[in-house]
Amino acid sequence: MGNSLLELLSPAVKRLRASEIRELLKLVRKSKEIISFAGGIPDPKYFPKEELAEIATKVITEQGEYSLQYSETKGVPELREALADFLYRNRGFKADPENIIITSGSQQALDIVARAFICIGDKVITESPSYLAAIGAFKLAGAELVGIKIDENGMKTFILEDVLRKLKSEGFKPKFIYTIPVAQNPGGVTMSRDRKKHLLELASQYDLLVIEDDPYSYFVFDEKADITSLKALDKEDRVLYMSTISKILAPGIRLGWIVPPEELTRRLELLKQYVDLHSPTLNQYIFAEAIKTGLVDRHVKKLKNVYKVKRDAMVSAMEEYFPEYTWYSRPIGGFFVFTYIYKQGFDAKSYLTVAIEKYKVAYVPGQGFHPDGTGENSMRLSFSYPSPETIREGIKRLSQLIKEL
Ligand SMILES: Cc1ncc(COP(=O)(O)O)c(C=O)c1O
Structure with a gap:
């Protein structure tokens, strides 16, 4: 038997690491009771399925060649x-x-x-x-x-x-x-x-x-x-x-x-x-x-309203519940609010497990987004997927975690 085929991989591929956070967040997706602000994905309720099905049929039947x-x-x-x-x-x-x-x-x-x-x-x-x-x-x-x-x-x-x-x-x-x-x-x-x-x-x-x-x-x-x-x-x-x-x-x-x-x-x-x-x-x-x-113009117009309501729900809940030693962005668009928690020793990565298990809320720790490895006290919160009511509840839970830990 020769050496493992893994030895043949290039140094760059050998250096790739699976993210523990991704693995943890995979479990979150399967749970109904955990509110997740982790995945930055569009709300699938609003995919224009019928219109796309019509267009797909048309381009295959009329322009299939x-x-x-x-x-x-x-x-x-x-x-x-x-x-x-x-x-x-x-x-x-x-x-x-x-x-x-x-x-x-x-x-x-x-x-x-x-x-x-x-x-x-x-x-x-x-x-x-x-x-x-x-x-x-x-x-x-x-x-x-x-x-x-x-x-x-x-x-x-x-x-x-x-x-x-x-x-x-x-x-x-x-x-x-x-x-x-x-x-x-x-x-x-x-x-x-x-x-x-x-x-x-x-x-x-x-x-x-x-x-x-x-x-x-x-x-x-x-x-x-x-x-x-x-x-x-x-x-x-x-x-x-x-x-x-x-x-x-x-x-x-x-x-x-x-x-x-x-x-x-x-x-x-x-x-x-x-x-x-x-x-x-x-x-x-x-x-x-x-x-x-x-279709794209009509869809985008609709999305603006959908995500505006969700953004408002998140930012207003943060204004209400987050303690004064936090900074958070007030996005004009997109899917994300980023927050820094200026509390001695606050480490978003090591608190993620307890956030999920005890407080039933998930986020993405911010450190990985910082090229120099700082940002332990930060997290990314995505408002794109949960409903406005769920966002409110999730922010309330998160603020409890920030205050109590
Ligand atoms: C800033 C930025 N660039 C690129 C992408 C990748 O998009 P795509 O789905 O087209 O690969 C994303 C998706 O989240 C993004 O946020």
């Missing part, structure tokens, strides 16, 4: 054209359909970005906290992450300025700055216009690529908020924009898109070709039709 066939790596032209129009209406920038790459969810977009730019040991800048799966994708590719703290106005770009200066003096040039400017996951904060401008000025000064991940801006509840996209403000074509169908229609369709700086499009397209040839053609036809028939 194309929709069931292999297709272009960049994506089917009908979808890229529909998306260009959708982006212009919703995000205020003109994308040439030839410059849009359809991906299999924005997770694939993150993977493509990681593979395209990161060499082992490269520095990458993210917000702190930042999206767990982006942190994972960048680390898997070998990046060393530098986290920039956030406040209610998003990434603290004055800290970014200091960090870039310091890195330069040490001889480092980061590969890119990754940001989720609107209704950030997990922070629940939105970057102010001034900070967006500052970020772009710094990117220009240090000649950096900016990755704008934008899943949540399409259903912002607060109409007055300034949610201008970085891509719309970008005069030098250095922002790579990415977004996803997952929150505006359904994550199971697994589609996302990249609008890269034009000079990068061909290289990224080639890379995707080596990864999976193309994203599912049928799903692309369904998505194109859902945009063209106005």
Whole structure:
């Protein structure tokens, strides 16, 4: 017998660890009495099932020759054209359909970005906290992450300025700055216009690529908020924009898109070709039709109301029950509220078991979202799935835990 086949795995894959928290939260999903603020998933009650079934039937019966066939790596032209129009209406920038790459969810977009730019040991800048799966994708590719703290106005770009200066003096040039400017996951904060401008000025000064991940801006509840996209403000074509169908229609369709700086499009397209040839053609036809028939617009309008009520339920319950030694975000959209508990010794990770077993409430401990491993006293609370009444009750239980432990 030879050695275990596991020995053949690459060092990067050997280093992958299953998250204990994920395992624990799997049990939570099966229990009816535990209120979970853990999973950041859309409320499935609102999936537009009938309309999607009609569209799927139509694109198979009427366009089956194309929709069931292999297709272009960049994506089917009908979808890229529909998306260009959708982006212009919703995000205020003109994308040439030839410059849009359809991906299999924005997770694939993150993977493509990681593979395209990161060499082992490269520095990458993210917000702190930042999206767990982006942190994972960048680390898997070998990046060393530098986290920039956030406040209610998003990434603290004055800290970014200091960090870039310091890195330069040490001889480092980061590969890119990754940001989720609107209704950030997990922070629940939105970057102010001034900070967006500052970020772009710094990117220009240090000649950096900016990755704008934008899943949540399409259903912002607060109409007055300034949610201008970085891509719309970008005069030098250095922002790579990415977004996803997952929150505006359904994550199971697994589609996302990249609008890269034009000079990068061909290289990224080639890379995707080596990864999976193309994203599912049928799903692309369904998505194109859902945009063209106005289903996406109608659905997004409905979602705004649904999630606004849930957000209000969570924030108002926190105002009522949370003690004064806590900070929490007041998101204008998205699925998440992030909270820091400033109480000596409070450790969200080690309290999770007792939260679930005794207080019957679950959350995601915040430490994993912080690239530097801080944030023991933080947690991410998702309001997307539970009903408003359940959210209220869950926040009440959580506040008991915070006060008693
Ligand atoms: C900031 C951010 N980026 C990317 C994604 C991934 O989305 P997708 O389902 O398209 O892979 C998510 C999903 O939660 C997200 O919050």
